Amino acid sequence: MVWLQTKKLTIVLLGAILNAIAMNLFLIPANVYASGFTGIAQLLSKIMAEYSPIHLSTGILLLLLNIPVTVLGWLKVGRSFTLYSFISVFLSSFFLEVIPVKEVSHDILLNAVFGGVIAAVGVGFTLKWGASTGGLDIIAMILSRMKDKPVGIYIFTLNSIIIITAGFLYGWEKALYTLVALYTSTRVIDAIHTKNEKLTAMIITKKSDELKNAIHAKLVRGITTIPAKGAFTNETKELMMIVITRYELFDLERIIKEVDPNAFTNIVETTGIFGFFRRE
Structure with a gap:
């Protein structure tokens, strides 16, 4: 650290x-x-x-x-x-x-x-x-x-x-x-860096519980989990979806690398959000 x-x-x-x-x-x-x-x-x-x-x-x-x-x-x-x-x-x-x-x-x-x-x-x-x-x-x-x-x-x-x-x-x-x-x-x-203020991270991992706890300890963001399965390996995993601000991207990247370096993460630029998004 x-x-x-x-x-x-x-x-x-x-x-x-x-x-x-x-x-x-x-x-x-x-x-x-x-x-x-x-x-x-x-x-x-x-x-x-x-x-x-x-x-x-x-x-x-x-x-x-x-x-x-x-x-x-x-x-x-x-x-x-x-x-x-x-x-x-x-x-x-x-x-x-x-x-x-x-x-x-x-x-x-x-x-x-x-x-x-x-x-x-x-x-x-x-x-x-x-x-x-x-x-x-x-x-x-x-x-x-x-x-x-x-x-x-x-x-x-x-x-x-x-x-x-x-x-x-x-x-x-x-x-x-x-x-x-x-x-x-x-x-x-x-x-x-990135021009968008908000980003969506989609994380495919085998360590969803540990990753959820680590993210919640650092970031106050909601996480949606979706069951996932590898098409080639047939391994059971979870897809975690979280919307963050661009200023939280650094912390999220470090958390993922520390908890599950083998996780696959896709960062997508988010142009709009409807519904609750914590701002304070």
Whole structure:
């Protein structure tokens, strides 16, 4: 179990480094804005530097913005997910301060594309290993549970505010290049992780009782079991069906590998659910 946590922390560390590289070498020098709280911190840092005597760096602002969100996430989303997310934010803020802001290319389009791709690789693998880059993901999840609307709506709304604000203050050309960066990063994250908020796992196993107990100990999700029989071996098994959020996929994968490494699991993207699905 220790090696698993070490590997997870390593992924979070690499994700934070990639995010800082994308910001300080590509997006910030080109005045192209990132998505989520990183983009807000970047925008606020520039506004404060130009319109007030107080100047705070993007890294410091990112950390400050995430402190109240971490408290909310700890209470409303889940302690493990929130803890690793805050570690990711802290490391990102640290590397944003350590890595110097330097222009690699004078081409704004190259900066937007490469900045978006590099940041997305870090975010995608961080999500895949059961954490997030903080801020927006946690806020969107809390609002989604309160209003029973998809997380994507809130993410899109906040990113739209960033783009519109950047357009009004610094010209619509910068806003359009910000759109390029956001589109690029979204596509890469979808390829690495998954674009759907909910997933259906179908698990064929001989150890259904042990697996059910292990899943219920970690996840508060209903499980439907269906008798199954191998067509070639004629072995009697059980098919377990469970609907989860994409943030629970990491935990489910680890549970299955620990309890029954020989289980066959099919993960299907779920586009809609009718009926009860626990959100709190």
